[in-house]
Structure formats: C-alpha cells, structure tokens
Amino acid sequence: MIHAAIIGMGVWGQNLVTSVQGLSQDIQFVAGATRTPAKASEFAAQYKLRLLDSFEAVLADPSIDAVVLATPHSMHTEQIVAAAKAGKHVFCEKPLGLDHASTQRAAQAAADHNIILGVGYNWRYQPALQEIRRMIDDGRLGKVLHIEGNFCGPSVYRFPKGHWRHASDESPAGGMTGRGVHVIDAMMYLAGPIDRVTAQSYRLAQDFGSDDTTSMMLHFTGGSTGYLGTVIATAETWRMQVFGSNGWVEVGDVSHLHTWDLTTCMIDRSNVTNKQKPVTTSFPATSTERAELEHFAACIKNKQPLVTPDGDAVRNAAVLEAIIRSSTTHTTVQLG
Numbered sequence: 001m002i003h004a005a006i007i008g009m010g011v012w013g014q015n016l017v018t019s020v021q022g023l024s025q026d027i028q029f030v031a032g033a034t035r036t037p038a039k040a041s042e043f044a045a046q047y048k049l050r051l052l053d054s055f056e057a058v059l060a061d062p063s064i065d066a067v068v069l070a071t072p073h074s075m076h077t078e079q080i081v082a083a084a085k086a087g088k089h090v091f092c093e094k095p096l097g098l099d100h101a102s103t104q105r106a107a108q109a110a111a112d113h114n115i116i117l118g119v120g121y122n123w124r125y126q127p128a129l130q131e132i133r134r135m136i137d138d139g140r141l142g143k144v145l146h147i148e149g150n151f152c153g154p155s156v157y158r159f160p161k162g163h164w165r166h167a168s169d170e171s172p173a174g175g176m177t178g179r180g181v182h183v184i185d186a187m188m189y190l191a192g193p194i195d196r197v198t199a200q201s202y203r204l205a206q207d208f209g210s211d212d213t214t215s216m217m218l219h220f221t222g223g224s225t226g227y228l229g230t231v232i233a234t235a236e237t238w239r240m241q242v243f244g245s246n247g248w249v250e251v252g253d254v255s256h257l258h259t260w261d262l263t264t265c266m267i268d269r270s271n272v273t274n275k276q277k278p279v280t281t282s283f284p285a286t287s288t289e290r291a292e293l294e295h296f297a298a299c300i301k302n303k304q305p306l307v308t309p310d311g312d313a314v315r316n317a318a319v320l321e322a323i324i325r326s327s328t329t330h331t332t333v334q335l336g
C-alpha cells in the first residue's frame with residue numbers, strides 16, 4: 001500500500017482522494033496540505049487525512065511515500081523538483097508544466113533522485129481509447145491520416161474575476177491548459193509526436209480573464225494531420241474522431257470521464273461506393289482517476305519509470321509552449 005498525501009485540496013484534489021480512499025488495495029491517502037486548511041478540514045476528517053501545515057511539512061514526514069499535486073498549474077514543476085529532492089514519489093495533475101524547459105527539468109529531477117513521477121492524463125485509461133490504439137496496432141484502422149478533437153465547456157463562467165484559472169500565466173492559450181492538453185495527450189498516444197502547430201486564441205465572450213476560443217492545426221512527425229478546438233465559454237462537450245485509411249472511429253458526447261462509447265465506420269473494400277452504417281460499442285464505466293493512481297502505485301512497487309524527460313508528458317509541454325507562441329505571434333511553430 002502506497003501512503004500518499006494530497007497537495008491542493010480543491011475540486012480535483014478532493015476528487016482524486018475519493019476515487020481511491022477505502023476502494024484501493026494499492027494506494028491510500030493518509031495526509032493533506034492546502035493553502036487554506038479551514039476550507040478542507042471537514043473533508044480531511046471525513047476521509048481520515050492528517051492535515052499538515054505546509055507542503056514542506058509533508059516532504060519532511062517519513063511516513064509519506066508519495067505526494068499527489070492538485071495545485072495551480074504554475075506551481076507544478078517547482079513542487080515536483082522539491083518532492084524529488086525529498087525522495088517522495090510524485091503524481092502531478094496536468095499540465096505537468098507550462099513550458100518545455102521547466103517540465104523537462106522536473107522530469108530529470110525525478111530520474112536523478114530515483115523517484116517515480118506520474119501525470120494526470122487520465123484519458124489514456126479509457127477502455128475506448130485503448131481500443132482505438134489496438135485498432136491501429138493490429139491494422140484494423142489502417143494508416144492514421146487525420147485526427148479531429150475538441151474539448152469545450154463553460155469554464156470561464158465557473159471562476160470569478162481574479163481566480164487563478166483566469167490568470168494569463170496559469171491558463172495561457174485559454175482552454176488548452178485545463179482541457180486541450182488531454183486531447184493532445186490522446187492524439188500523441190494514437191499518432192505519435194507532434195512536430196508543427198498553427199494556433200489562434202482569443203477572448204470573445206467576457207471582458208476579463210483567460211481566452212475562451214482557441215483552435216489549432218497540428219502536424220505529426222509520422223505524417224498524420226490533426227486539428228483541435230477548445231471553447232470554454234459554451235456548453236460542455238467533447239469529441240475525438242480518428243480517420244484511418246480503412247475507416248474512422250469516434251468517441252465523445254457522453255459523460256466525459258466515466259463511460260466512453262466508441263463509434264466505428266469501416267470501408268467495404270469490395271464495394272467502396274457502399275455507404276457503411278456506423279456501429280457503436282459501449283464499455284463498462286471506469287474510474288480513470290482510480291486507474292491512473294493505481295498504475296502509479298504499481299510503477300512505484302515495480303520501480304518502473306512513468307514520466308521520463310523525453311516522454312510524451314514532457315513533449316506535451318513543448319506542444320503547449322508552441323501553441324502559446326503560435327497564437328501570440330500568428331506564425332506556424334516548428335517543434336524540435
């Protein structure tokens with residue numbers, strides 16, 4: 001059993017705790033630290049967490065094996081480095097970092113101090129997304145030609161003026177940091193690294209806060225293309241459609257973290273003019289939060305690295321940085 005502490009006990013920090021507490025044989029939260037303990041004291045009592053005074057107090061506590069970071073985005077990389085130096089394993093919410101250099105430095109600190117670093121890209125734990133990966137691996141989908149994605153919702157209306165989510169250094173390129181990075185991670189899982197982006201990002205709905213309308217074209221090293229939009233001043237929706245040389249698959253428009261349906265439509269090679277009927281497959285409800293935390297615990301047990309300095313989570317930060325640069329300079333940005 002991994003004994004973890006939750007750092008940042010807001011909406012998502014509490015959700016991560018409840019996803020495993022009393023339900024998992026592999027990981028259990030024993031402590032927590034947050035900026036305003038009074039806001040979390042009832043929750044801590046309910047879930048039997050010791051509330052410590054500070055992040056530093058957690059790092060100094062030898063009974064804690066791992067920290068789970070659910071803090072504002074700009075704090076992630078420094079907190080990872082500090083935890084790695086203290087010998088604590090770290091599971092960090094997305095995005096791992098907001099630029100490539102600091103994110104790579106954090107992943108390198110984890111490697112240097114022999115701790116396991118995990119990241120909250122929970123879409124990868126969706127059975128439907130894993131099935132698309134299998135359809136690519138075994139050739140059913142054919143060559144991946146193009147991926148379309150969006151991840152939208154009313155985020156900007158949820159947070160009042162002055163909330164950290166509206167700060168330009170916390171949510172650059174609008175919905176990319178809160179939402180779009182998940183789709184980028186899923187796209188890289190299916191089509192490999194991204195090497196070119198052209199993005200635009202604007203604030204259209206309100207006169208304060210983060211951008212709300214962000215879109216981009218993507219090019220993958222393997223030759224596939226993609227586009228992605230994230231509109232965070234509209235109603236909740238998301239969708240990803242992967243076009244292969246044998247047909248297409250689509251996920252989306254259902255309760256987003258729990259049950260994904262998968263719709264597939266394949267070409268009839270014996271009669272390509274024959275319009276095919278899409279087929280929808282359902283998968284059992286899955287707690288992707290519990291799955292990602294249990295996988296993190298298993299990797300600690302097996303000393304198996306998760307996030308590495310040259311892996312997808314660090315590349316995701318490079319893509320995010322390129323999207324921010326492209327949207328501010330109005331140019332296409334090539335990634336190294």
Ligand SMILES: NC(=O)c1ccc[n+]([C@@H]2O[C@H](COP(=O)([O-])OP(=O)(O)OC[C@H]3O[C@@H](n4cnc5c(N)ncnc54)[C@H](OP(=O)(O)O)[C@@H]3O)[C@@H](O)[C@H]2O)c1
Nearest residue numbers: 008009010011012013034035036070071072093094120164
């Ligand atoms: N994987 C997913 O699907 C998913 C979904 C939602 C969020 N997340 C991620 O989870 C992380 C936390 O997001 P959240 O929605 O839980 O945010 P939140 O509700 O605002 O919680 C943030 C927590 O960090 C604390 N904090 C510490 N220093 C802070 C500072 N300088 N400014 C503001 N807060 C500070 C807050 O303390 P106070 O109590 O004093 O405010 C609060 O407990 C983010 O990385 C976010 O992207 C992931």
